[in-house]
Amino acid sequence: MTSDTHKQALAAQSRRNFLVSMARTAGGVSLLGLGLGLYSRQSISLPADAIRPPGVADEKDFLSACIRCGLCVRDCPYDTLKLAQLGDDVVVGTPYFEARKVPCEMCDDIPCVKACPTGALEPQLTNIDDARMGLAVVSDQENCIAFQGLRCEVCYNVCPARGKAITLDRQHNVRTGKHALFIPVVHSDACTGCGKCEHACILDQAAIKVFPIQLAKGELGKHYRLGWEEKQKAGGSLVTPDQQHKYNLPKGQDYDYEGEGLIQQDKQQDTPFSENPLQRLNRGFAK
Amino acid sequence: MPTAINKLGLDAVQKKGWLVAHKWLLLRRLSQLGILGLFLAGPWFGVWIVKGNMISSLTLDVLPLSDPYVLWQSLFAGHVMEATAIVGALIVLAFYMLVGGRVYCAWVCPVNIVTDAAEWLRLKLGIKSGAQYSRKTRYWILGMSLLLAAITQVMVWELVNPVSIINRSLVFGMGMAGWMILSIFIFDAFVSRRGWCGHVCPVGAFYSLLGKFSLVRVNAINRSQCDDCMECFVVCPEPQVITPALRGQEKNIGPVILSSNCTNCGRCIDICSKDVFQFDHRFNNKISIKVTHQREVLP
Numbered sequence: 001m002t003s004d005t006h007k008q009a010l011a012a013q014s015r016r017n018f019l020v021s022m023a024r025t026a027g028g029v030s031l032l033g034l035g036l037g038l039y040s041r042q043s044i045s046l047p048a049d050a051i052r053p054p055g056v057a058d059e060k061d062f063l064s065a066c067i068r069c070g071l072c073v074r075d076c077p078y079d080t081l082k083l084a085q086l087g088d089d090v091v092v093g094t095p096y097f098e099a100r101k102v103p104c105e106m107c108d109d110i111p112c113v114k115a116c117p118t119g120a121l122e123p124q125l126t127n128i129d130d131a132r133m134g135l136a137v138v139s140d141q142e143n144c145i146a147f148q149g150l151r152c153e154v155c156y157n158v159c160p161a162r163g164k165a166i167t168l169d170r171q172h173n174v175r176t177g178k179h180a181l182f183i184p185v186v187h188s189d190a191c192t193g194c195g196k197c198e199h200a201c202i203l204d205q206a207a208i209k210v211f212p213i214q215l216a217k218g219e220l221g222k223h224y225r226l227g228w229e230e231k232q233k234a235g236g237s238l239v240t241p242d243q244q245h246k247y248n249l250p251k252g253q254d255y256d257y258e259g260e261g262l263i264q265q266d267k268q269q270d271t272p273f274s275e276n277p278l279q280r281l282n283r284g285f286a287k
Numbered sequence: 288m289p290t291a292i293n294k295l296g297l298d299a300v301q302k303k304g305w306l307v308a309h310k311w312l313l314l315r316r317l318s319q320l321g322i323l324g325l326f327l328a329g330p331w332f333g334v335w336i337v338k339g340n341m342i343s344s345l346t347l348d349v350l351p352l353s354d355p356y357v358l359w360q361s362l363f364a365g366h367v368m369e370a371t372a373i374v375g376a377l378i379v380l381a382f383y384m385l386v387g388g389r390v391y392c393a394w395v396c397p398v399n400i401v402t403d404a405a406e407w408l409r410l411k412l413g414i415k416s417g418a419q420y421s422r423k424t425r426y427w428i429l430g431m432s433l434l435l436a437a438i439t440q441v442m443v444w445e446l447v448n449p450v451s452i453i454n455r456s457l458v459f460g461m462g463m464a465g466w467m468i469l470s471i472f473i474f475d476a477f478v479s480r481r482g483w484c485g486h487v488c489p490v491g492a493f494y495s496l497l498g499k500f501s502l503v504r505v506n507a508i509n510r511s512q513c514d515d516c517m518e519c520f521v522v523c524p525e526p527q528v529i530t531p532a533l534r535g536q537e538k539n540i541g542p543v544i545l546s547s548n549c550t551n552c553g554r555c556i557d558i559c560s561k562d563v564f565q566f567d568h569r570f571n572n573k574i575s576i577k578v579t580h581q582r583e584v585l586p
Contacts, residue, residue, distance in 0.1 A: 021421055028420070029427040033435055040435070040443040063441050064364035067357045067372070068451065069343030070459050074329070085462025086452055092462075093445065093455050117343050117351055118361065119369035 047089045048211055050096040051195060053081055054104070054131035055113045055121035059212075065120035068093030072112035072121060078105045081112060099195020099210045104133060106160050106194050129161065134193030135216040136166070136186045136208055144207035149173045149181050155197035155208045156184050164190035166197065184208065188217060289517040292410060296518065298560040311553025318394045326458045341395070341454045343375060351375035356493040357451070360444060363436035380497065386551070388498025392484055392491045393524075393552035397454050401468055402484045402524075405475030410521075418479040422486050422527070422548075429489035449483070450490045481524050495547040505549060505556065506567035507532045507542040513563050519555035529555065533563070541572030 046052075046059055053072055056062045072095050073081045080102045084090035095112075097104060106128045113121040125131060136155075138144055145152050159166040166184050173179040184197075186208075195210045231237055247255050254263045290298070299308040306313075326344070328334040338345045343353040353375030358368060368376075383391060392399055408414075432444035445451055449467050456464030475482045484491055507513075510533050519533070520526040528546035535541065556564040 025421050025424050025427050029424065029431050032428070033431040036431075036443050036447065037435055037439055040439055040441050040446055043446055044441055060440060061366070064361060064436075065366035065368075067342050067353070067361060067442075068445060068455060069339040069353075070455065071339045071343065071345060073459070074335075074338045083455065083459045085460050085464070086456060086467060087463035091446065092452060115345075117345075117353060117369060117371040117375060118358075118366070119372075120366070123369065 044091055046091075046096075046212065048215055049098055049100070049209075050084075050090045051099055051104075051134050051193060051210055051212075053095050053097070053112045053121055054106075054110060054128060054133055054192075055116070055123070055125040056133070057122060062120055063091060063094070065118050066094050067118055067120070069117065070095070071115040071117060075111040075115035077107065077111065078102065080104050097195070099134075099198040100206055101199075103195035103199040104192075106131070106192060129190075129192060131192045131194075132213060134195070134210040135188055135213045136191050136193065136195075136197050136210050137216045138184055138186065138207060139209045139211075140203075140205075140207040143203055143205075144184070145202075146182055146184055149175060149179055151182060152202060153182055153184070154200050154202055158196045158200040160194060160196060161190045161192065165192070188213075289515070290521075292413065292521070295410070295521060296558050298516070299518075299558050302560045308557055311557050315394055315552060316400070319397060319400055322395055323397055323454075323457060330458065340458045342451055343372060350378070352379055354451075355380050355497070356490055357442070357445060359433060359493075360436045360442040363433045364440050364442050365437075383494060383497050384501055386498075386503045387501040387549070388494035388496065388547060389491055389550040390498070390503075391494045392488075393550035396450055396490070397457060398450050398471060398488075399484060401453075401472050402475045402481070405472045406481065406524075408476045409480060414477065414480075418482070420479075420486060422525075424486050425489055425492035428487060429492040432489050444489065448490070450488065485524055491550075498547045500569075501547070502568050503551060504567060504569045505532075505544045505551060505553070505564050506571055507544065507563050508565055508567065508571070509561065509563045510534075510536060510542050512561040514561060516560075518558045519564070522554040522558050524552065524554075525549060536574070539574055541574050543567065543569055543572040545569065545572070 044060075044063055052059070052062060053076075068083065070083050070093075073083055080097045081095045082097065084092055084094050084096060086092050090096050108128060110125060110128050110131075113123060113125055116123070141147050153168060156162060156166045156168055164187065166186055169183040169185045171181045171183055173181050193210050193213070197208045198206045198210050201208050245257070249255065249262075252265045254265060255261065256263055296308060302308075322341075325337040326340060328336055329338060336347060341354065342357050343351070345351055351371050351374055353372045355376040358372060358376045361368065435443040449471055452464055453468055453471075456462060456467075471483050475484075479486060507529070513533060519529055523529055525546070525548045528544050528549040531538075531540050531546075532542050532544040551566070553566065556566070
């Protein structure tokens with residue numbers, strides 16, 4: 001009997017020990033997990049000069065899909081891509097490149113995407129022109145020499161989508177009064193974010209840079225409608241056309257709404273003086 | 288009678304010769320360094336036999352191999368893999384289910400070299416103290432890593448996983464990974480005995496679950512010859528796995544080490560001067576009917 005109660009006490013003791021030890025482990029691991037969770041929130045932000053390889057649509061999706069094997073890096077023929085090392089600002093082990101150092105050469109066969117075993121670089125990307133690694137932005141108009149009226153156009157000329165992703169917009173040079181400024185303008189519908197422009201920019205610090213698209217692009221409020229576009233889409237005015245307004249103007253005057261403004265129909269009335277100087281000399285000597 | 292620490296392995300060397308008494312250890316190091324060498328042959332010498340790293344690789348441009356644990360994390364984080372990675376993971380799964388899950392730990396993982404070195408230093412310096420916590424902690428961390436991946440949609444463990452980071456750093460450039468190697472060494476040598484691989488690492492925990500029913504196992508087939516020198520318990524990274532097999536005769540437990548936490552490292556085979564252990568398959572686990580239990584009686 002006593003031995004039975006002793007056994008029960010022992011069992012209770014061991015159950016107690018077991019539960020305490022479980023709770024201890026679980027508690028420790030939970031704390032570790034909490035720390036890791038908080039750390040992960042901080043560490044997954046991507047610095048603006050780190051550009052992901054082609055085929056990454058969304059950074060968060062990419063981070064859940066990329067297993068950090070480096071096969072894309074190995075198959076990059078230009079050694080553009082590299083894996084983030086421990087201590088870098090980029091999530092450890094993930095592939096990226098810095099355009100100012102080595103830009104993407106936009107291979108036709110996209111070997112990095114083909115090498116990816118997980119689909120983190122989306123295999124649907126088969127035409128490199130559809131890649132959207134980032135978006136080039138003329139970020140410094142004060143130092144870009146094109147804005148000084150100097151002929152540079154290096155970014156325009158190295159652009160793989162020359163004339164589509166970067167065009168030159170001719171503007172009047174106010175300083176000289178007689179020359180043109182050849183202003184580089186980036187078009188997001190064609191820019192792949194390869195970074196060749198940033199790499200080639202002749203300044204000490206590039207005036208054109210590739211940024212992550214969400215950083216680079218603005219977005220019009222969803223409620224905005226551009227009247228002239230809506231009009232074109234609809235094939236005519238969407239509201240009742242305005243009544244042509246008539247000013248109550250003196251006789252001989254009219255108003256042009258398209259731009260000319262006030263029109264004097266009878267120019268003769270404009271001045272008390274006749275166009276013929278003789279008349280003025282002969283004034284008072286009526287015929 | 289237990290052998291003194293400073294005489295560890297001497298009798299085995301005397302009886303079998305140094306080379307045989309270190310056979311599995313040498314083969315293991317050869318395997319660990321050889322695999323690392325295959326990954327490094329490309330970037331160092333331009334011989335591209337294997338590309339990638341141990342998380343996912345491509346051998347001779349045909350054979351994909353992927354780490355199933357990282358793929359699970361990715362799945363929990365909400366990504367469904369492309370076929371290449373899945374095929375690679377299935378090959379790895381099949382291999383380790385056959386040869387023993389934690390064969391990865393003992394024969395492949397480069398961190399093992401670090402923790403074995405720490406353990407060597409521990410023995411040399413005679414450090415006995417250390418933090419005490421459950422060897423099951425690793426399973427909790429394994430669960431936590433998958434749960435966190437599901438909650439945050441990010442593979443959180445891969446932000447810190449030393450197994451991935453150290454291996455990748457060796458192949459792709461160290462960065463600050465040297466400090467990680469050093470901290471694991473210090474942790475194992477001075478904070479917790481067999482701390483990383485034996486208590487914390489969820490990769491090992493994952494692979495141990497994988498090898499639950501693996502075919503290749505260590506068999507204490509000559510357990511009747513055991514003279515209780517305790518040397519196998521000292522060198523074993525998971526000594527708790529030996530007890531049932533080696534001491535199970537009276538309790539009708541077979542001689543095969545069935546615990547999936549056995550890493551099949553073979554150190555017990557090397558160190559035993561009585562040749563108690565050998566590599567075997569799990570089904571050779573019959574308890575000899577004839578009781579041959581005759582321990583050597585020391586004078």
